[in-house]
Amino acid sequence: MKTSKLILITFFSIIGLFLLSLMIQKKPSNWQEMRNEERIQLPAINHLKLHNIHSVKLCMGDSSRMNYWHLKTLQTNNSFFSVNSDTLVINRSPENIDENGLFVYLKNIKSVSVFNSDLSIGKFKISDLKTDLVHGNIYLQNIDSIQNLIIQLKEKSLFWCNPKIVNSIVMNLENSSANFNDAIIIDLNAELTDSSDFKVEKVLQSNVKTDETSNFHSR
Numbered sequence: 001m002k003t004s005k006l007i008l009i010t011f012f013s014i015i016g017l018f019l020l021s022l023m024i025q026k027k028p029s030n031w032q033e034m035r036n037e038e039r040i041q042l043p044a045i046n047h048l049k050l051h052n053i054h055s056v057k058l059c060m061g062d063s064s065r066m067n068y069w070h071l072k073t074l075q076t077n078n079s080f081f082s083v084n085s086d087t088l089v090i091n092r093s094p095e096n097i098d099e100n101g102l103f104v105y106l107k108n109i110k111s112v113s114v115f116n117s118d119l120s121i122g123k124f125k126i127s128d129l130k131t132d133l134v135h136g137n138i139y140l141q142n143i144d145s146i147q148n149l150i151i152q153l154k155e156k157s158l159f160w161c162n163p164k165i166v167n168s169i170v171m172n173l174e175n176s177s178a179n180f181n182d183a184i185i186i187d188l189n190a191e192l193t194d195s196s197d198f199k200v201e202k203v204l205q206s207n208v209k210t211d212e213t214s215n216f217h218s219r
Contacts (some may be wrong), residue, residue: 036069036070037067037068037069038066038067038068038069038070038094039065039066039067040065040066040067040078040081041063041064041065042063042064042065042066042083042088043064043083043086044064044086044107044108045064045083045086045087045088045106045109046086046087046106046108046109046110046111047086047087047088047109047110047111047112047113048087048088048090048104048106048109048111048112048113048119049087049088049089049090049112049113049114049115050090050112050113050114050115050117050119050136051089051090051091051092051115051116051117052091052092052115052116052117053080053090053091053092053093053102053117053118054093054101054117054118055093055100055101055102055118056090056101056102056104056117056118056119056120057101057102057103057104057119057120057121057122058104058106058109058112058119058120058121058122058124059103059104059105059106059121059122059123059124060105060106060107060123060124060125061105061106061107062107063105063107064088064105064106064107065104065105066081066102066103066104066105067102067103067105068094068097068100068101068102068103069097069100070094070095070097078094080092080093080094080095088104090102090104109121109124109126109129110128110129110130111129111130111131111132112129112130112131112132112138113131113132113133114131114132114133114134114136114137114138114157115133115134115135115136116134116135116136117136117137118136118137118139119136119137119138119139120138120139120141121138121139121140121141121143122140122141122142122143123141123142123143124140124143126140126143126146126147127146127147127148128147128148128149129146129148129149129150130149130150131149131150131151131152131159132152133151133152133153133154133157133158133159133176134154134155134157135154135155135156135157136157136158137157137158137159137160138158138159138160138161139160139161140160140161140162140163141162142162143161143162143163144163144164144165145163145164145165145166145167146161146163146165146166146167147166147167147168148167148168148169149166149168149169149170149171150169150170150171151169151170151171151172151173151178152171152172153171153172153173153174153176153177153178153196154174154175154176155174155175155176156175156176157176157177158176158177158178158179159176159177159178159179160178160179160181161178161179161180161181161183162180162181162182162183163180163183164182164183164184165183165184165185165186166180166183166184166185166186167186167187168186168187168188169185169187169188169189169190170189170190171188171189171190171191171198172190172191173190173191173192173193173196173197173198173214174193174194174196175193175194175195175196176196177196177197177198178197178198178199179198179199179200180199180200180201181199181201182201183200183201183202184201184202184203184204185200185202185203185204185206186204186205187204187205187206188200188203188205188206188207188208189206189207189208190206190207190208190209190216191208191209191210192208192209192210192211192214192215192216193210193211193213193214194211194213194214195213195214196210196213196214196215197214197215197217198214198215198216198217199217199218200217200218201218201219202218202219203218206218
């Protein structure tokens, strides 16, 4: 009798664990139907400012707009951003945004300001760009060449970029880092202070000033 009860308990325990594992592993078939895509049309934007927001992706588009996803069951609103002339200011993440983050599509970008935020820029044609970072991060990917860059980094900011060639850079680093991976910079003017670090593959003409706490690495 005791043996049969033990067999039954073991059998139903195994069945229960099996069903539970199926529930955990299987994503609902209507997952896409459970989410809403928000598309916000914008006027022509040339300047972007980020404050206290993470996972923002800047892409090239035919028009200016923002896209993000959220669950249908949760409410959201558009109070997280403002537009002043041709400047888009994003002050926080949209409510109930999913893990994919916020996508910003622009035809052109002239300047980016990043405060305590993260920005990824990919597949974007950049001619002249001015960046101002305070405790922020910028990642430029899949960009072949850039004409002119003006970079200001403060308070443990990071500027990461992988173009093949950059014509001109004017850079000021304060307790921050910049990494240009395998890029070739034709003309570089930079000042590094307060434990800053700058890495680049090759510089043809340079004027770099560093204090005793900072490092400049180039072939």
